Amino acid sequence: MSTRLSSGGRLVNRSATCEFTFNGKRFTGFEGDTLASALLANGQTLMGRSFKYHRPRGVVASGAEEPNALMGIGKDGKFEPNQRATTAELFDGMQATTQNHWPSLELDVGAVNSALPRFLPAGFYYKTFMFPRPFWKHVFEPVIRKSAGLGKAPKDRDVDRYEHFYAFVDVLIVGGGIAGLQAALTAGASGARVLLVEQTAAWGGRAAVDGVEIDGQAAGEWINNTIQELKNMSNVRIRTRAMGAGVYDHGYSLVYERLTDHAPETGGPRHRLWRVRATQIITATGAIERPLSFAGNDIPGVMLASAVRDYVVNWGVSPGDRTVVVTNNDDAYRTALALLDAGLSVPAIIDARADVTGDLPQALRARGVDIRTGTGIATVKGGKTVAGVSVCAQAGEGAATDEIACDVVAMSGGWSPVVHLWSHCGGKLIWDEDHAHFRPDPDRAPVTHDGTAFVRTAGAAHGTMSTLDVLDSAAKSAIAAVEAAGFKATQHDLPLTNDVVEAPMSPVWMMPQGAGPAKRMKMWLDYQNDVKVSDVMLAAQEGYESVEHTKRYTTLGMATDQGKLSNINGLATLAIALNEDIPQVGTTTFRPPYTPISMGSIAGEARHDVFQPIRRTPIHEWHEAHGAYMEPVGQWRRPYCYPRNGESHDDAVAREVLATRQSLGLLDASTLGKIIVKGPDAAKFLDMLYTNMMSSLKPGKCRYGLMCNENGFLMDDGVVVRLDDETFLVHTTSGGAEHTHGHMEDWLQCEWWDWKVHTVNVTEQWAQIAVVGPNARKLLEKLGADFDLSAEGLPFMGWSEGKLGGFDARVFRISFSGELSYEIAVPASQGRVFWDALHAEGAEFNATAYGTEALHIMRAEKGFIMIGDETDGTVIPQDLGLGWAISKKKEDYLGKRAQERSHMTDPKRWKLVGLETLDGSVLPDGSYAVADGTNANGQGNTQGRVTSTYHSPTLGKGIAMGLVLNGPDRMGETIQFNKVDGSTVATKIVNPVFYDPEGEKQNV
Amino acid sequence: MLILECPYCGVTADETELAAGGEAHLKRFGPGSSDEEFEGYLFHRQNPKGVHFERWRHANGCGKWFHAARCTASLEVFATYTAQIAEPPAEVIAAIRAKRPDWSPE
């Protein structure tokens, strides 16, 4: 049984206890514990259930690679599922719950899957749920969905805060073990700007646990001294709890800093995502120990040898009383030594190698430990805990020679460098026969913007294992990095280390070598996703040769740990099954992030009110204060309508339309795009930009224009105002100002760069208010102007400027409603006061603020098109009966050539008409006009579609516009439009101008 | 996440300050052009694995369009240069040839 040792634990503070709960049970740990070490200290070895078979699982590892011990931590707005107990730092009050079981961790009904593994082999889902087809939707999918997923998604809104930080450095060093520290020392000495990040809370990596000595100092002392030295360098920044998550193009990299996970009651952001741009990156990310594939290697108590000694040395925790070590290398003997030093029992070391002669094994022999060479584990005995192991010859098929009672198995299959960050941006790997692992190939490094290498490796991540080589590789990589970044490096003297002679390891991909099918079905490769040796072999047998295909077929390495433990063992198994060499089979692709990062950190500040920028007009607060129901128009928020006293939106809209048509309406039109186009060639430029002629527009006048892209499709529309000979004011749609301005600049900068034209986007300089209705002029006259407001002095499509009621105003007499109408621009700083003045002076005319829906209805009553309703990026002006706005005289304009293409001139293009249902109802949005017959897919043919549809309060019936085949030639004809319920509605094709077709209202 | 130096304001800009504008040096065909010419102008684009000429705009910056010569495979940037030019200047061609001796302009 696991327990806390009476002494030891270099990372825990035994004077500071932390109370925490595990599935509601109260436990005690120490400050410095991880959740995993605290659970082991409390005798809790069962920590989760596997995904597919719901097998009981204990902790295997002690760090980021942990596949089993996934928990939900926290509650309510601070709950997060799928956190690794090995990386979650314990704090007082922590609440942890296990997941993926029902009804409880100890008794899980889903474990019945485990009794039937022969029925759930690789590809089971693909093979089983294909037929009969209706079963998928009604039977299989609902059942599978119910059992899918690991932890439960949080129910409450995340109460924490997150942020980003942009840092620009010469050298980013990822990993704070002795390699990273040495690299930072060397790089820092050059004066380069250095950022060193370490994913855990502690510096130094494995060195202290492994008993490393550097220059006569114990590792811990050297680490502390080095940290102090680095802190004294003004050009070096060091951060713990900061994981290098990903490396991307041109030195961009993400660092995931966990600020308050270990102390959730502290203020400030929970996570900070550093968006680092580094000239050079050094990955000192260490190595991960590999499990061994033997039968029963997933029973709780079977752990990585390095993890066993981490728990003993770092946290003063004994994973069990009797530990059998099983290995193919010398390093695992350090675990046996650590256990003996802690007073624990090591009944045997099972070493697959025939010859075991290194310094470490000799030390163990000297202490009387039973070392069994050339042997392996035939099977692990036990269910929810390890009871013992049966031993066999490694070379045979697994006939057991004897049994050894134990409660922990410490396994080591060798070490694999953490190559993830090296590989993210294209760094290539080579197979190292001596260590049986892939390591970075320095000749094929990721390259940056100038084509030179920008990622280098140090220490175990480089593939080096001895302390001396680790420090040497770190210093060399740091020197290369700072020189590549333009700094002068100082040479580094190699330190003295206490390295021992280690004998070569010997690759072991299956234990015993000749294990039969029954054993292979119990050899786990991927613990989290329940993928076994037998599954990979089956995949190979069924023809999966590519490692990428095998991965997807078996789900090997596809769990949240992304195969940190299973990757090499899995592809070695595949290689054996395919009778190929491991490098030939290759690895799957490493993709960021290294371990999962929070969604909150990715969003950063972009949540709640600042999820996206909301653009506000100078009158926005009035709208909100007057109960406006707002709708998004691009990033603007515009009032849709202003419901009063519990009015429905429909009633409010109807009231606003009628008040405007009968007397006076006011619209905040400030969102309309306004672009100044100025210069000797401005008129020529606008002639190219618009389909109609703008050069003939006289100063003092306004003209409606259409803008197309080179594809010929309508892009934007609006009123162009000629301010003087060389200056135009272009109005665009509300959502189209930035795009249109960009479009202008594109053509001016990239095609007609010798034309003398300036553009300035002045959209927000002006508040613009539409004063609309029969009493519009009266209101302006009441305000008083120092310019002529009469019908003759300021005629339709004219403009004037001057003082209006004391405001600096530019008045355009234009109409989008068919009424007598003025759009009045005042500087934005005067906008709100001007709006208030219009309401105050307009009270006697029942001045009514109206929103976008009333605007839409009034324009539809007049048959005016709306960009985005009548157009959808496939509509040309000719489709909309706007031929009058297309100049025949101009040789060229943007879109002209495209509009000559055969498809554009096809008489069968659907054309704009008005639509009126015979029963007066409102046509459904998006409705299609049905035609006889069916198309090649058996779908009903269509002959038109609705583009705008409203109830007209003015006319008391439904009105619509649509595009219909030969529509303008079919006036008065009745056709059928479909409805959502499958029926159709009889609809008459009519003139799209429903209201005041002669234009008498606006010309007064 | 590229970085490109804007030749107009001299800023080494993060990709998030920039807007991509597709293939560079297209020749505009307007009214009077043949269907083939117009089709090529409007629709046909290179998609090379290797050297490519592109349009970029320093949108969150000085607002200027510029050109970039770039390797689409390695993401190596050979040069950024003015937008007011109909084809890559000789020094850009030379910079590419220096790094990609086998490449030649079409």
Place this chain on the structure above:
Amino acid sequence: MSKASALMGARSDGATMVEEMGLRGMITVKGDLSDIDLKNAVTGTSGLDFPAQRQISTVEERALAWMAPDELLLLCPHDEADQMVATISRHLAGQFATVINVSDARAMFRVSGPDAREVLAKLAPVDLHPDSFGPGEMRRTRLAQVAAAIWQSDDDEFLVVCFRSVAQYVFDILSLSAQDGSDVGYF
């Protein structure tokens, strides 16, 4: 008549403070920046030095910033802007140049306090290390999702200009980034 800036001088509390600075005169000048007449018109009217690429020259309430190879931004007291536009325009009559009052299209903020530099570094993809970015440089970039221009006006003080419509957004993200307890300790 009272004139309103976007946020009427809103400010956030904390060790690092964010304030909307009220209305400021701003004039966009476009033209050939190498042209001596243009230089004389702008410097003569404003009394400011002509800025080099990406530079800003400041004297009290007035400042002149290089915005693009053909564009300057002149800052001045809000009630001087119209007069300045008229004066510069008169000097440049007949030339291909554009002078426009854009004061009301903008909002301006002051971020001040010990972590002001860090607050901006949380939002802008720009190297703001003191060795790389100091007084005198005007940087057009983005703050989170909107365009902005930033420059250092004093030891622990930076100024920000953005479009008026997104003033609330910019104020909110600056204030959020400046909250006490979120200092990075990087610069």
